[in-house]
Amino acid sequence: MKRVLTYGTFDLLHWGHIRLLRRAKAMGDYLVVGLSTDEFNEAKPGKQPSYHPFEVRQLMLESIRYVDLVIPEVTWDQKVDDIRRHEIDVVVMGSDWEGSPRFEYLRDYCDVVYLPRTEGTSTSQIRRDLLFEAIEYKKEAERKADSDAAPGTAKIPVLPTPSRRPKLPPPPRR
Amino acid sequence: MKRILTYGTFDLLHWGHIRLLKRAKAMGDYLIVAASTDEFVQHKGARASYHSFEVRKAMLEAVRYVDLVIPEASWEQKAEDVRRYRADVVVMGSDWEGSPRFESLRSVCDVEYLPRTEGVSTSQIRKDLLTEAVTFRAA
Numbered sequence: 001m002k003r004v005l006t007y008g009t010f011d012l013l014h015w016g017h018i019r020l021l022r023r024a025k026a027m028g029d030y031l032v033v034g035l036s037t038d039e040f041n042e043a044k045p046g047k048q049p050s051y052h053p054f055e056v057r058q059l060m061l062e063s064i065r066y067v068d069l070v071i072p073e074v075t076w077d078q079k080v081d082d083i084r085r086h087e088i089d090v091v092v093m094g095s096d097w098e099g100s101p102r103f104e105y106l107r108d109y110c111d112v113v114y115l116p117r118t119e120g121t122s123t124s125q126i127r128r129d130l131l132f133e134a135i136e137y138k139k140e141a142e143r144k145a146d147s148d149a150a151p152g153t154a155k156i157p158v159l160p161t162p163s164r165r166p167k168l169p170p171p172p173r174r
Numbered sequence: 175m176k177r178i179l180t181y182g183t184f185d186l187l188h189w190g191h192i193r194l195l196k197r198a199k200a201m202g203d204y205l206i207v208a209a210s211t212d213e214f215v216q217h218k219g220a221r222a223s224y225h226s227f228e229v230r231k232a233m234l235e236a237v238r239y240v241d242l243v244i245p246e247a248s249w250e251q252k253a254e255d256v257r258r259y260r261a262d263v264v265v266m267g268s269d270w271e272g273s274p275r276f277e278s279l280r281s282v283c284d285v286e287y288l289p290r291t292e293g294v295s296t297s298q299i300r301k302d303l304l305t306e307a308v309t310f311r312a313a
Contacts, residue, residue, distance in 0.1 A: 011301070012186070012188075013188075016189075017223065018232065021236070022236065051299070051303070051306075052189065056189050059189065060189060062193070063192045063239065064237065065238035126186070126224070129224065130224070130299075130303050130304065132298060
């Protein structure tokens with residue numbers, strides 16, 4: 001039985017995640033997912049806290065048919081242990097990790113394969129898109145309220161009003 | 175084999191969706207999900223879904239509780255779906271409880287409503303992400 005291992009946060013589960021999990025599972029027979037704990041993510045500089053806590057992210061991953069087992073990822077240094085404990089044949093990551101020393105050294109223990117990221121989708125992208133959509137939606141609601149309102153009527157904001165256009169952080173660098 | 179049928183948009187698949195699908199599947203042996211097509215979403219006057227029908231369908235098919243995904247293109251197709259797919263039970267979230275759109279199916283199958291999952295919905299996620307972004311201090 002060929003056993004595959006991957007790592008990630010898998011927050012706001014999206015099509016890119018699903019594609020990765022499907023392709024990772026297709027490389028073997030049994031897929032283990034090392035899921036970053038909330039504490040582990042907190043320790044990563046520049047990483048935005050996940051929307052869902054670990055427990056919810058775990059339950060959602062376990063509902064995906066390609067996933068056989070979810071284990072917590074609490075530290076950068078557990079990978080060799082994981083490979084041994086779960087008898088892993090191949091570690092799979094998205095291509096944004098390609099060449100990273102965090103994974104390359106694992107070639108002493110198992111295969112390491114990088115799969116191309118899915119174009120046009122990522123948790124950061126979804127956050128940005130939803131934000132811009134919401135801003136447009138609010139502007140439209142205000143335009144409508146302006147045309148509907150009798151003179152002198154107070155406007156009730158539909159959504160919180162930022163004092164300036166909010167800037168989302170760039171995707172975290174590892 | 176007890177066959178379950180449910181309807182929805184299932185956009186930005188979240189924990190509430192997963193819980194519904196898990197509980198719906200637990201009521202029988204085979205779960206069919208009718209996902210609203212993009213045209214139907216528009217027809218309903220709802221805001222356009224973030225993901226296209228194809229992506230929403232593929233994500234649903236990745237969920238282990240789901241056996242089959244079919245398109246929902248109109249309000250009127252339900253009785254025909256129940257017949258074609260031999261559904262024993264139609265299951266919906268409790269926000270639909272009592273709706274004639276589903277109550278009318280009691281002549282052809284069982285109809286059950288499951289409580290929505292507190293604190294999570296696609297609208298809630300959209301609101302939360304907006305609020306987060308607005309209050310996020312520059313890195």
